[in-house]
Amino acid sequence: MDTTVVSNANSQEHPSPISQSLKRLLFSRGSWVGYLFILPWFIGMIWFDAFPLVANIYLGSTDYAVGPVENANWVGLDNYVKMFTEDELFIKSIGNTVYYIVLSVPLTLLLSFGIALLLNTNIRMMGLFRTIYYIPSVIPIVAASVIFLWMFNARSGAVNQLLYAVGIQPIRWLTNPDYIKLTLVLVGLWGFGSQMIVFLAALQGIPAHLYEAVSIDGGGLFARLRYVTIPLMTPTIFFNMLVGLIASFQVFATAFIMLGANGGALQSGLFYMMHTYNNAFRYFQMGYAAALSLVLFIAMFLVNAVMMWSSNRWVYYGDE
């Protein structure tokens, strides 16, 4: 098995000149082999990263619908003007997305950090608990969305059945505009496991002598958290926050599956990505949708930049 690759190169009796030189290329050494190895990635990068990035900027300034690209007319900044002046759903979807981000990002951080703290203690069956809390993160998002669609069903859903058992009147989780976004935040929260695992790994890297130092000074649980755990966890908090932000900006599948493409009653679950999707793939307003996606990209970039900038003030990277 181990020698097949090399021996194959020499074993062919009558190789054609082309395949022979190809083989010589593949099995030779030297710096240019590196180019050969990265060639597939490089082609993909040009094709699927560089080209779309440039084309998106161009498309955003056209009225391209479908069909030959030559049909697209240059419209300058019209698409961007239209967003802010004519497209009510644009503003609506921004509001919904901001609502989602503001609730979902901190709640996920708090929950995953809290559970990670509990799981970082010395108690029995810890492995089992870690497994249980991570399981939701491996459940496909479509399955999770369909499951929660029915669990939050107002009439026969399990959530209302449980609430009814303790005397709470049924809540229209997915049809009452006041509750729709909250329900989606709760559904998103179920997958907190991947952030939790990252916290857990970082918590295990905190040297024990730091905790001992706090204990010697007479500090209790709170002091340990305040002076050791949280400062040392700031890089991880920062990382998880960025991951959470990027995901929340682009929230799509859960809402799309649970509410439909229009985002449910009064479009109160219409998120920005859904609005973009609708324009592109339902109304075939490709040019306008490209402009929408560019605005989201810029918004994400700006928020991340602000986060990076603010991180100098509160993220602790050791004694660098």
Place this chain on the structure above:
Amino acid sequence: MYVTESKVSRWSRQSLIYGLLIAGGLVVLFPLVWTFSTSLKTPDQVTMRSVQLIPDQVAWSNYQEIFDIAPVFLYFKNTMIIVIASVFGGLVTCSLAGYAFARINFPGRNVLFLILIGTMMLPYVVQIIPLFVLFDRLGWVGTFLPLVVPRLLGHNAFYIFLYRQFFRGLPSEIFDAARIDGTSEIGLWWRMALPNSKPVLATMAIFSFQFAWNDFLNPLIYLGSDQSKWTMALGLNGLQGFEGEASSLPMMMVMSVFMLLPMLAIFAIGQRYMVQGVTVSGLKG
């Protein structure tokens, strides 16, 4: 003075932690238990006004009936086409590129590596529409090509990055010795780098499988209009067309079980690698 906790307070703290963890665990697992239970109910059992996790009559026939309602095998086959391309790209193309970035010196390597890192930061939003236009003009919409070709080309900067980090960590001696013996670079990759990277390969295989299996947006965009090309995810979403008919709820839960069981199985087998992968990406990112 070292402060020791009294036994009582330690005991009460432990039981508090247990209590919280068990309560949380029940909440976290409840949706899954409910899914399995509902998938075994008859239509009139699901409309009852109370939660009944163990149905009076267990309707195993639901797991046969689903095949009359949805072409599950076709969905599975379609999904596996994408999954296999992803796993191949993740294991072969990405590791080759990662090897080149880690172990071969070639002019421009650092610049190219910076570009690689740059593409990791690029959110998918800015690519969706131009990519669709591109694939549409190529006549690829409605085929598996838009979902397969990028994967085969190893279009996943993050995997390449992880391979590169791992291969750099391997001891140089084994590579140098083999180089002196005249082994080619591809031989070094195949006989030195890969055999010493089994944990990473396992992580990559699991990740590639997971993302391809779970993906919803891409199959929706490229395959959504042709039911014969649907993946498991699209098939499950498509069952929603029956919403309102109570009979479809157990069926949807059966399909959900089909969708999540492979992931649970992979998690059970490869838990260590999954957790490792998530952790490494978190700490190094």
